[in-house]
Amino acid sequence: MNAAARFEGPGVSPVFRARKLSKTYRMGEVEVHALRDVDLDIIEGEFVVLLGPSGSGKSTLLNILGGLDSPTSGDAQWRDHQLVGAGDAELTRYRREHVGFVFQFYNLIPSLTVLENVQLVTEIADRPLDPLEVLKLVGLERRIDHFPSQLSGGEQQRVAVARAIVKSPDVLLCDEPTGALDYETGKVVLAAIARANEQLGTTTIVITHNAAIAGMADRVLRLGGGRIVGETRNPRRLSAEEVTW
Numbered sequence: 544m545n546a547a548a549r550f551e552g553p554g555v556s557p558v559f560r561a562r563k564l565s566k567t568y569r570m571g572e573v574e575v576h577a578l579r580d581v582d583l584d585i586i587e588g589e590f591v592v593l594l595g596p597s598g599s600g601k602s603t604l605l606n607i608l609g610g611l612d613s614p615t616s617g618d619a620q621w622r623d624h625q626l627v628g629a630g631d632a633e634l635t636r637y638r639r640e641h642v643g644f645v646f647q648f649y650n651l652i653p654s655l656t657v658l659e660n661v662q663l664v665t666e667i668a669d670r671p672l673d674p675l676e677v678l679k680l681v682g683l684e685r686r687i688d689h690f691p692s693q694l695s696g697g698e699q700q701r702v703a704v705a706r707a708i709v710k711s712p713d714v715l716l717c718d719e720p721t722g723a724l725d726y727e728t729g730k731v732v733l734a735a736i737a738r739a740n741e742q743l744g745t746t747t748i749v750i751t752h753n754a755a756i757a758g759m760a761d762r763v764l765r766l767g768g769g770r771i772v773g774e775t776r777n778p779r780r781l782s783a784e785e786v787t788w
């Protein structure tokens with residue numbers, strides 16, 4: 544069964560709309576169904592957590608929504624941007640103008656300082672935020688002249704979050720943002736992501752293996768075998784400080 548994570552009815556207009564998204568990999572004789580007929584709507588400003596075991600299709604779904612991958616069949620749109628069948632140039636523009644990514648590993652430029660890593664993005668963004676303000680938002684205003692090698696993993700991940708949000712993206716997509724971090728540092732990074740969602744209104748999707756993080760979301764989608772197998776809404780979102788695991 545594919546639980547239909549669709550919004551119906553008046554007054555609700557999703558920013559993401561995916562229908563019957565499927566992704567199949569063929570490896571010789573073997574077919575891997577990474578996604579099977581996924582229907583999904585996400586509304587503006589929503590904080591969605593994607594949970595599910597390894598191989599359930601979380602990254603595949605996130606990458607399609609982020610314009611990094613394309614499905615084998617089905618349809619996906621962000622506002623009026625068609626994400627399926629779009630050319631490379633169009634997808635690059637979509638990503639550059641609208642999407643911020645945070646991955647498990649930070650991919651900072653080692654020869655640039657914290658501030659410079661974040662400033663770099665503002666040079667190609669249409670409506671960037673002030674890099675110093677964003678570094679304040681992630682609690683790194685005192686480390687702006689440090690190089691990545693002089694920072695802890697959690698601090699580097701917060702620079703990566705700042706870099707993702709400084710262009711004021713409409714969408715923030717995070718794939719295991721705390722996967723490489725210890726408990727305390729993970730919480731600080733989650734707090735930074737939640738703050739971007741709350742203060743900037745950024746539609747946020749976070750993939751995690753950590754079910755405790757689900758408490759921070761408006762909505763939790765569980766994937767299994769390439770399908771959405773469960774959907775819950777939290778009546779109240781927990782702050783990063785309230786989450787324990």
Ligand SMILES: Nc1ncnc2c1ncn2[C@@H]1O[C@H](COP(=O)(O)OP(=O)(O)OP(=O)(O)O)[C@@H](O)[C@H]1O
Nearest residue numbers: 568575576577595596597598599600601602603604
């Ligand atoms: N490039 C690829 N070639 C072949 N199979 C792939 C490829 N990318 C992903 N898959 C397969 O598709 C399925 C879904 O992968 P996906 O990375 O979306 O899962 P996931 O839920 O994000 O897993 P994890 O939590 O381990 O990151 C898996 O079975 C995976 O092996």
